[in-house]
Amino acid sequence: MINQVYRLVSPRQFEITYKDKSLKFEKDSIVIRPTHLSICAADQRYYTGSRGKEALAKKLPMALIHEGVGKVVYDPKGEFQIGTSVVMVPNTPSEEDEFIAENYLRSSRFRSSGYDGFMQDYIFLDRDRVVPLPEEMNLHVAAFTELITIAMHSITRFELKSHPRRNTLGVWGDGNLGFITCLILKKKYNDCKVIAFGKNQYKLDNFSFVDESYLIDEIPADLFVDHAFECVGGKGSQYAIDQMIDHLQPEGSMSIMGVSEYPVEVNTRMILEKGITMIGSSRSGREDFVNTVNFMIEHPEVLEYFSVLVGEVCEVKTIQDIIDSFEKDLTSSWGKTVMEWKI
Template identity: 65%
Template sequence: MINQIYRLVSPRQFEVTYKDKSIITEDVIIRPTHLSICAADQRYYTGTRGEQAMKQKLPMALIHEGVGEVVYDPKGIIKPGTKVVMVPNTPFEKDPVIAENYLRTSKFRSSGFDGFMQDYVFLNRDRLVTLPEDIDMDIAAFTELVTITVHSLTRFESKAHDRRTTFGVWGDGNLGFITCLFLKKLYPNSKVIIFGKTDYKMNQFSFVDDAIKIDSIPSNIKIDHAVECAGGKGSQYAVEQIIEHINPEGTICLLGVSEYPIEINTRMVLEKGLTLLGSSRSGTKDFARTVDIYKEFPEVVSYLSTLIGQTYDIKKINDITAAFEDDLSNSWGKTIMRWKI
């Protein structure tokens, strides 16, 4: 069969390419239905990813957050029409210690090889997780982003001490929202505080125990553990404040991506005996746990609907460009592309 792939060939320019794919394969064939635009996709789209990276990785189909429906399973195990979330991480080896998303040999869609902007996606069956039949697919589209929080909290659970009275989350964006939400569900007896800088964003965090502006944190505020979701240059200021307000032997989960090195007060890290726990991306186990949480706490899915910023029906290549351009000015939530091309 001829598969159409919609690749970014240069900043702000998409082109259709055609690839002959055999259906005589072990792969499950998925028709993408809903795709979500990520900040990483935008860095490629706008050409701000860096000249060297752009030369190495383009042309490339974008998007690593997406869901779809099964078209064909060569083993006949998964019925056509089954709703699934697609796992963008693709490992090529197994390690008894290192998780699949940290193996240097693993590839990640829309970061080195083609993402989900295709007519059909061919996936190993361990790269998909079945979704509840009644789930809102606009919300499910950004499940990959949710799995980043789930992966980080899974690592936290195995490495942090058991005193979990108060959590602090720095960053009032999408990831901060998801992290606060999941902390409240997974640790219902703990206090969760969001530390942010934008009033209208912080107003969305209706489920947290407290919301504090980062320019007016009371000196007596203390937390047991923290999650940094600020990213960029803001990561440095977030980590600085966390180190000041975290209790000794607390764990700092680092999730915000910074393009440049940041300064960290290692003297106080040492004095307090802190653990800095970095987490990146996720694997199939994290997707499975996320879907299980969707099923156990359906109200979580309802809260996640707050993150839907804009939706676009994609019927032609110009619609893709329009969605990416409008997403650049979207200050809250996720832009969802309903993939009808």
């Protein structure tokens, strides 16, 4: 069969590439037709060319998007019914390690990061890269399951590496990741106080489920948290980390999730003085997808909260529709842009 791949070849320019795939040689693969794809900030950095010439020259041409769901169209083993909705796992490991998770192995490949993402007519996935979704799942929300797994993965690492006093938890960042992290923390630790810290009141107004919220220039001097989560990224993460250090109780932990293109300064003196543990987290693996889907099944009410994050919904039937979707996402101040993939 001929598979069409929609690749970014230069900033704001997509082209179609044709790949010949033979199903008889794909005996261990499941074929998925993407239905809903979600645009990530990392995709936008490629689309706008802000990754820099060296990175773009190395990565492009490449199909974007690593957040998405689809329907099973072919399973040679018959384990999945045709038409089953599944979330697609973008991380593709080639080995296992006793101590290092699949998303940290240097040999793993990640879709839409030097390896074609989900902007294709059909996706050929290893069996363990597919996680089935319940029939009643809101697919506009499910489209950004991968983003939710980022928070789930970080919280799993936090549970393993931090001390068990969790009376008060603080989350810095009023964007999508901050919203998701606050919600998962509140559901997993409903006896804990969860506090959100952000720059924009109109964004914090969406965090209706947290116990308290503060603008970052109005935090009381005597407010302290047992553990903190950084969901800011970019240059702003430096200021967020500084505040986290100031407002952390001694021997608390800081979970760092925000990505910055450039190094940021960190107040190591106070990290040492307070005995703070810094926990870095990046991406996620199959286990995090399974845990996230199970979490949404166990707490169906979170889907209504997550639906607040659905911003633009764009029907995609042409390459111009893809461009329009990315351009709309650039002007959106809140939420995720979801593409209904009908190309």
